[in-house]
Amino acid sequence: MNNTQLLNFCTWLEDTNLSQAIQVNDWIVPLVQIMHIFAVCAVGTSLLLVSMKIFDRFMVRKSLSHTLVRFQAVITPALIVLLLTGSVLIVGEPSRSLANWVFQVKMILLLSAIAIFFGIKKLSHHENRKDQYAFASITSSQKILAGLLLINLVLIIFAGRWIAYT
Amino acid sequence: MQYLDTLLIALHDSNLANNVRENELLFPWIESFHILTVSWVMGSIAYVDLRILGLFGLDEDVDSFNKNVLPVTWIAFFLSCVTGAVLFTSNALNYFNNIYFQLKMITLILIGINMFLYQFIFKKKNNPLEDQSFEFAHIKSTKIFCLVSLIGWFVVVVMGRLIGFTLELTLS
Numbered sequence: 001m002n003n004t005q006l007l008n009f010c011t012w013l014e015d016t017n018l019s020q021a022i023q024v025n026d027w028i029v030p031l032v033q034i035m036h037i038f039a040v041c042a043v044g045t046s047l048l049l050v051s052m053k054i055f056d057r058f059m060v061r062k063s064l065s066h067t068l069v070r071f072q073a074v075i076t077p078a079l080i081v082l083l084l085t086g087s088v089l090i091v092g093e094p095s096r097s098l099a100n101w102v103f104q105v106k107m108i109l110l111l112s113a114i115a116i117f118f119g120i121k122k123l124s125h126h127e128n129r130k131d132q133y134a135f136a137s138i139t140s141s142q143k144i145l146a147g148l149l150l151i152n153l154v155l156i157i158f159a160g161r162w163i164a165y166t
Numbered sequence: 167m168q169y170l171d172t173l174l175i176a177l178h179d180s181n182l183a184n185n186v187r188e189n190e191l192l193f194p195w196i197e198s199f200h201i202l203t204v205s206w207v208m209g210s211i212a213y214v215d216l217r218i219l220g221l222f223g224l225d226e227d228v229d230s231f232n233k234n235v236l237p238v239t240w241i242a243f244f245l246s247c248v249t250g251a252v253l254f255t256s257n258a259l260n261y262f263n264n265i266y267f268q269l270k271m272i273t274l275i276l277i278g279i280n281m282f283l284y285q286f287i288f289k290k291k292n293n294p295l296e297d298q299s300f301e302f303a304h305i306k307s308t309k310i311f312c313l314v315s316l317i318g319w320f321v322v323v324v325m326g327r328l329i330g331f332t333l334e335l336t337l338s
Contacts, residue, residue: 034327037205041323044202045209048238058234059226070223154202161198 003099010094022092029092036085040157042078046071047113047153054120054138054146064124064138068117075117102166106159113152120145170262177258186256193256200249204326206242208319210235215312260334267333270325277318284311 013019022028052058053067090097097103123142177183186192216222217231254261261267288307 030328030331034324037201037323037327038208038320041205041209041212044205045213048206048209049213049235052234052238059231060234061230062226074222157202157205158198161201162194165194 006099007095010099013091013094013098016091019091019094022088029089032085032088032092035081036089039078039081039085040160042074043082044153044157046075046078047117047149050117050120051146051150054142056138064142065121068121068124072121079114097163100163100166102159102162106156106163109152109156109159113149113156116145116149116152120149171259174258174262177255180255182252183255183258186252193253196249196252200246200253203242203246203249204323207239207246208323210239210242211319212316214239215316218312219309219316257333261329264329264333266325266328270322270329273318273321273325277315277322280311280314280318284308 014023049058050067050071053060053062053064059067120142123139123145186196213222214232214235217224217226217228223231288311
């Protein structure tokens with residue numbers, strides 16, 4: 001989709017009844033943004049703690065696969081909330097988001113973060129999932145991925161704020 | 167109140183505040199950093215509180231869980247205070263008169279009192295070696311402290327976001 005098509009799509013979306021309803025109501029955007037922020041807190045902190053586990057600073061007596069399963073139970077619903085609230089915000093202000101390059105970078109970073117998370121999970125696949133204490137040592141690949149995950153996380157949160165300024 | 171106004175005007179006129187206001191990039195960068203650290207404060211405290219309330223990580227010992235997570239909370243809290251203070255100076259008078267900012271600060275004070283009461287009075291008073299009925303009282307009361315903390319931080323984040331929708335901008 002080229003830039004003109006994207007802008008035309010944004011204009012069409014802006015004129016829909018749903019978008020108009022979001023734009024007219026003063027409380028929808030703040031309320032949805034607040035929900036979005038809480039989901040960001042949940043995902044952000046979970047990914048930080050997973051990275052800490054990989055760097056041996058958290059849940060040191062538990063296996064990595066056990067820790068990942070534990071935090072995935074928080075990350076998955078929080079990502080669904082992010083998707084839903086993010087969609088409402090996009091429909092409310094399509095030009096501000098879809099056509100904004102920072103937003104596009106944020107989406108790429110988000111997809112990368114999810115891919116990295118599952119990459120780490122795949123690398124811990126050989127651990128015995130049923131036994132939380134039977135853990136294998138953390139590999140340097142997992143540590144590199146954890147570092148990338150942290151950088152990604154910081155950039156996603158920064159990009160989220162910069163959408164408002166670009 | 168006159169002294170307070172003088173102080174706020176002095177903050178507003180400081181070099182730091184002028185730099186933050188006049189540099190197009192500085193405010194968004196500091197604000198982004200503030201949001202990052204606040205999200206870590208909120209998230210890590212929520213995890214600690216949920217662990218004590220028995221709603222997360224039950225197979226991990228409470229003390230060991232807190233020992234690893236709380237340093238993150240404190241570092242993130244310190245950084246969010248520093249970035250928050252810099253943002254405040256850039257528009258001190260308007261922030262100070264904003265109802266949501268006032269509610270956020272009051273809630274932070276209440277959270278601080280809640281933590282002080284728990285750490286320095288409740289915990290010291292209930293010594294498990296001296297009091298046999300310690301465990302039950304400890305668990306029940308601790309959960310109340312945790313609930314207050316969770317609700318408090320929830321309010322702080324909500325108020326923080328509402329400031330952005332209601333603050334009057336001062337460009338010079």
